[in-house]
Amino acid sequence: MALRAALRSRSGLTGLLSQRSSCSSDIRMSPLLVPQQRNYSTPPKIRVEFDQSTGVAVMHMQSPPVNSLSLDFLTELCISVEKLEMDKSCRGLIITSAQPKVFSAGLDITEMYGKSPEHCGAFWRSVQEMWLKLYGSNMVTIAAINGSSPAGGCLMAMTCDYRIMADNPRYNIGLNETQLGIVAPFWFMDTMKNTVGQRTTEMALQLGLLYKPADALKIGLVDQLEPEDQVIAAATQTISRWLAIPDHARQITKSMMRKKTIDKLTSNRESDIKYFVNFITKDSIQKSLGGYMEMLKKRRA
Numbered sequence: 001m002a003l004r005a006a007l008r009s010r011s012g013l014t015g016l017l018s019q020r021s022s023c024s025s026d027i028r029m030s031p032l033l034v035p036q037q038r039n040y041s042t043p044p045k046i047r048v049e050f051d052q053s054t055g056v057a058v059m060h061m062q063s064p065p066v067n068s069l070s071l072d073f074l075t076e077l078c079i080s081v082e083k084l085e086m087d088k089s090c091r092g093l094i095i096t097s098a099q100p101k102v103f104s105a106g107l108d109i110t111e112m113y114g115k116s117p118e119h120c121g122a123f124w125r126s127v128q129e130m131w132l133k134l135y136g137s138n139m140v141t142i143a144a145i146n147g148s149s150p151a152g153g154c155l156m157a158m159t160c161d162y163r164i165m166a167d168n169p170r171y172n173i174g175l176n177e178t179q180l181g182i183v184a185p186f187w188f189m190d191t192m193k194n195t196v197g198q199r200t201t202e203m204a205l206q207l208g209l210l211y212k213p214a215d216a217l218k219i220g221l222v223d224q225l226e227p228e229d230q231v232i233a234a235a236t237q238t239i240s241r242w243l244a245i246p247d248h249a250r251q252i253t254k255s256m257m258r259k260k261t262i263d264k265l266t267s268n269r270e271s272d273i274k275y276f277v278n279f280i281t282k283d284s285i286q287k288s289l290g291g292y293m294e295m296l297k298k299r300r301a
């Protein structure tokens with residue numbers, strides 16, 4: 001306890017360590033996470049398997065067809081992460097997809113198209129919350145990317161400490177927002193900059209580049225490629241190396257590296273929501289999103 005308190009005051013880790021230091025078994029939820037939005041008549045979109053013996057949880061995203069990040073999906077995901085974060089016996093988290101060919105298609109476009117400003121605002125808050133929870137997690141986090149991972153899917157993968165992608169040239173990953181006529185917000189940009197550096201991010205974002213696994217490995221967007229059926233096994237093996245490091249030293253190091261980026265969003269959350277709502281509800285942006293949705297449907301037909 002004393003160590004935790006000392007560590008917290010030395011490095012200002014309130015966000016990262018506060019949940020861990022709580023011994024209460026009650027799950028305290030942030031207002032976003034009050035499960036009023038969860039529709040209990042639909043199957044869960046997130047399945048978590050926790051192995052007590054290793055302290056590692058595997059989170060399977062199972063929202064057909066493409067694990068798009070809807071408000072419901074994000075709410076469930078945040079609740080699951082929060083529960084794991086508060087369970088002191090859980091030290092590592094592997095995030096993967098139960099859907100074939102897709103890790104996550106990114107933000108659910110239907111949550112941003114033809115919706116009221118209030119809805120867009122609530123949706124954006126849930127996207128922020130997902131990022132804050134995962135980027136600020138005390139757990140070792142590994143993305144086992146077993147399919148395509150554009151835009152918000154790539155963001156989710158980049159919040160993790162390590163990324164292992166299926167070595168299948170049909171899959172891709174990247175922040176392709178400009179291709180939809182929209183702009184990735186500053187914290188998406190910062191996360192990518194922290195991962196692959198300024199120059200690569202600048203080019204990738206302006207061109208809305210999606211990288212095949214081999215190219216993603218070359219620029220450091222992913223850390224390792226594996227045959228598709230071995231991605232989870234490789235993640236399990238890798239996480240044990242990370243868990244061999246004393247938790248407090250690893251957590252503080254992670255927090256020191258990420259704190260500035262996290263603080264930037266935490267102190268600008270409301271203005272970021274306002275900016276997003278103004279932007280996304282503009283006629284021209286709605287037209288771009290509508291056109292992109294049509295293109296997706298035509299491609300399928």
Ligand SMILES: CCC/C=C/C(=O)SCCNC(=O)CCNC(=O)[C@H](O)C(C)(C)COP(=O)([O-])OP(=O)([O-])OC[C@H]1O[C@@H](n2cnc3c(N)ncnc32)[C@H](O)[C@@H]1OP(=O)([O-])[O-]
Pocket residue numbers: 065066068101102104105106107108109110148150151152153176177180182183184185293296297300
């Ligand atoms: C400022 C904001 C920042 C924004 C960040 C973002 O993340 S923006 C997001 C940027 N994301 C992207 O640009 C990714 C767009 N998606 C893709 O490129 C592909 O779906 C894929 C490669 C992920 C999977 O290919 P695949 O051949 O396995 O699957 P498929 O293509 O046949 O789709 C199946 C069904 O899912 C539907 N649907 C798909 N994605 C979304 C979505 N995000 N949302 C909602 N729906 C989506 C699709 O319309 C189709 O519906 P239908 O016709 O059955 O009613």
